[in-house]
Amino acid sequence: GENVEQHPSTLSVQEGDSAVIKCTYSDSASNYFPWYKQELGKRPQLIIDIRSNVGEKKDQRIAVTLNKTAKHFSLHITETQPEDSAVYFCAALLISGAGSYQLTFGKGTKLSVIP
């Protein structure tokens, strides 16, 4: 099965600074890597994703990079704002033996943006 490692577990940044969260995965067959943001008491919300045929993707202040050779991917948030404070989960998608698609999550990073 897939194993996803995520670092750091907590991250505090000053408002306006950048934040970087890194993940590694174990199974080279994984081909889709979403990032979810979860605020306290709410559902995980997909914020950006990247597929294995792409090296980088950007959406306004958020970007994700993927290095297939090294099996790692990263989330970059620029010009952080207090509303970016949340827990962020990376994940990797793998097709199971039963033919279904299975997401494996990292353990999460609690991001705090200090005003």
Add this chain to the structure above:
Amino acid sequence: DTEVTQTPKHLVMGMTNKKSLKCEQHMGHRAMYWYKQKAKKPPELMFVYSYEKLSINESVPSRFSPECPNSSLLNLHLHALQPEDSALYLCASSQVARGAEQYFGPGTRLTVT
């Protein structure tokens, strides 16, 4: 409609009770999922339904019984739960395809007393 709905939002049940959690989506997705999430932990996959058939059961105890009556609905039947089963139960759905986004419902906060 890009929303997954879940009922109830909160549920408190005793260890001898039988209850059900419900999930619904109208996005035409043919894969639906149940996850369990404990505080400060990532979602943990329990079951996957693909085209209304159970395709993954992650060694979940039999006191949890999933059901997919049609392509829009997913239920989770609960019986004789333990206090350690208290958690947020999340439903999700997606297309059955490589790289398909999973959309999560708001979850049911379950407390077992």
